[in-house]
Amino acid sequence: MPNGYCGRILIVDLTTGRTEAEEPSEAHYRQYLGGWGFIAHELLKRAPKGADAFAPENPLVFATGVATGTPVPGSGRHAVGAKSPLTGGFGEADVGGYWGVELKRAGFDAVIITGKAEAPVVLWIHDGDAEIHDATSLWGLETADVEAALRKELGDPKVRVAQCGIAGENLVRYACVIHDVNRAAGRTGMGAVMGSKRLKAVAVRGTGTIEVADPDMAKEIGGHVTSLEERWADFREHGTGGGILQMDEVGRLPTRNFREGRFEGAEKIAGTTMTERFLIDRDTCYACPIACKRVVESDAEYKVEPAYGGPEYESLASLGSTCGVDHLEAVIYANQLCNAYGLDTISTGVTISWAMECFERGLLTTEDTGGIDLRFGDHVAMTTLVERIARREGFGDVLAEGSLRAARRIGRGTERYAVQVKGQEHPMHDPRYQFSLAIGYATSPTGADHMHNFHDSALGSEEAMARLRPLGVFGEPLDRIGLPPEKIAIAARVIPYQVMKNCVGICMFEPYRVSHHRDIVTAATGWDVTAHELLLIGERALALARLYNAREGFTPADDAHPARFTEPLMLAGEEGASIPQEQVREALDLYYELQGWEKATGAPTRAKLYELGLGWATENLPA
């Protein structure tokens, strides 16, 4: 077993109640590393072709990365994956905090859960053992109550809990897995998969240690992050929402269902305002000095409890400006509801904003909405709908399907206003401000996602370009507008690099460069990895996820971006850029070629799979 890992993966069948451990080879660990890499491998190997996301056969995978639980800053991350009930394809969401570290301390690098329990259960993992407990009394409870009850029942206040929430129980297609009550593995509906298995929670506790090969090297990496305090001081001060005013100023703050890029209420919902009005403390993840997490409290119009944490940028914008809501306390409360019920804040906010636009255009009426006068800016309507979605009550039952399915059910031309890719709602980064995002959004196997995307607003200087040289990137600085071939070539390097960070299990916000990621893997394992090897790990993980989607029936036609982005972005009355479809099509053709994906099927070519050491996976290629 290599250092940095436990060397064991827990396999659980909820139908039979059997648990067992597998011990992968060192080569397996080095080829897939962790996180997304493990998940994509397991989905192709274990999930029967065509199995529904809610079928017992759909494996739900919790996977740590090689760095998870090592002493380097930002190493508190792990990923959760399964077939997505929102997209019908590769589902994955990563999350920080402490749960993944605790899993490793308990002796497992990953947990793979199949089957379906007869009645609600909790999986209890502790120091090398796993047991399945009855959870009937926890079904229907909010996340903070579940965590408190489990800690009491298991007699240990240090137990870490991941849970599906009421939204997951109700199979809301974008239910998330909530960890530590306020950390969401948010995207692609992993909480609903958990709920479909009647798995209320996975509780973990471990007292083991995670050995690293080179503790001095790990310490040095930590020193690097600490020495750059001036770079992240603002992040610590105001959280990720601290940048809202700057986003608004340049016209890239998603507003009223992405119709506009500037919001007149930006200052009211900014992270700086949250610091002044509601912040009572700052919180952090395992081994991270940055502490960008918020602890907020309020008791005016809405009752906000500190346990559920405060909204990050994505949540402030999706539940705030995207819904036209400038009532910060309501946005914080809606974020709390999402954490208490287990809802992805991005899909929740964007699905509600889709409904608001359709209502204002007369495509929905109060007959559809159950009497709600659903207009942009109405914070009561917004918070009411969050509740109804989680409980699948009234119009909330329609919205619980996600904006694309809801639009297809309603018809009347509403699909045009669903801002989604492959059924997953767009995050809070408008591709009309930085065009390369459109390529990342369209081709991501998970549907629209910003975590494994290419933010080309940072390519405007020589210095920015120089930072990418270890990835083999050379060339002149590039403007954020436009999709020239040079930019697409860079995207083909940067996107797998982002996927690789997920496999390592490291936070994107840490000020690491390519050499640091290489050093993190070496410090943990002792392997003499190169930047090129790490890039291949990202490519491999991405190729497997694309292959899984192709096997499940996805085609290049699914790599489409929403109609909204063919319209000009409105900047306070002025028109900004739109993205011409023709440019996108040409860019996608080149991107496929660079990634080694078939134009006819969207899957990696046979040659690409062999090049990545994935010959075993060729049997999954579409005919």
Ligand code: SF4
């Ligand atoms: S920067 Fe923020 S999200 Fe990342 S590890 Fe630190 S506290 Fe967690």
